[in-house]
Amino acid sequence: MASSAPLQQNPQLQRRLQQDSIELAGKTIYLNPFLYWRRFDANTDRWLREPGQLNEDQISTNRVRFYPEVVWDSLSDEERAIKDGSVEMFLKSLELISTFNPELTAGQLLELERKMAVTKKKAFEHWVGKSLRRRSQEEKAEKRRFSRQRWVREWREWLADPTTGRALLPLTGLILTAGFLGWHLGSQQFCRELILQPGVQRSR
CATH class of the missing domain: 1.20.5 (Single alpha-helices involved in coiled-coils or other helix-helix interfaces)
Incomplete structure (x- = not known):
């Protein structure tokens, strides 16, 4: 009872924990893939955090699975990229959950997937949007750095001629x-x- 008191006093934390977990066969299964980070190695962490790790065919064939309500042809390029990244996060999360919880049955995984589609969709889209913006900024900075280096190199070569x-x-x-x-x-x-x-x- 003492351990549940803080949760009852903090409804926001309680709501987040309810969204990030599900009870299946008397066991708490985390839906948030980042809650498994203590069991990750560096490669798994990078694989999870960076969009674009799964091939396009695998993502496109699962669009309707997680976004049955979306008309994909009507989306802008940015919206499509974010939702594709979210689909990728769903697939990665399910793979991690099944890896760390091999005892789950197909029916339990389906139940888990349905709850994830309701509770994690916005969170995944927010995460993917931030990741894509950060990647875009890094690519622009890299292009500027490369342009400066090329300019300096060309001047040095010209002066040395x-x-x-x-x-x-x-x-x-x-x-x-x-x-x-x-x-x-x-x-x-x-x-x-x-x-x-x-x-x-x-x-x-």
Whole structure:
């Protein structure tokens, strides 16, 4: 009774636990795949977290299974990508649950799947949306970094080219000559302003 008191006092936590688990044959089965993370290795964790780990045919054939109400042709590219990622999360989650709970029967897995379709759909879509946005930002940052590196590399190669050196030599000479002439003329003008004209004495 003492352990259930905090749950009764926190209805939000209780509701989340109810959404993330199901009682089957006297055993609590977690629907949230991330609740199994202590039993993951690094490869499984990456496989679960990164969208695009399952092939497109496997996802497209299971669209109606998890989204029977959706008209897929009417979705935008972004909406379709999020829902496809959600389908992938459903498939991955069911595979993990069946792996960690091999005693579940086909009927129990079907019951579990139905509850997941009701309680986890929005959560999976939210997770996939965040993952896709993060991936897009990382890809843009990588493209910018690659563009900068290519620009620097091209400039270095251009400057290291002997033909470039021969072409730049006269230009460098002109720049130095122009700079020297500008400095010389400027210094003369400065010195001229410092020379005071002698005063003219008036006769009385």
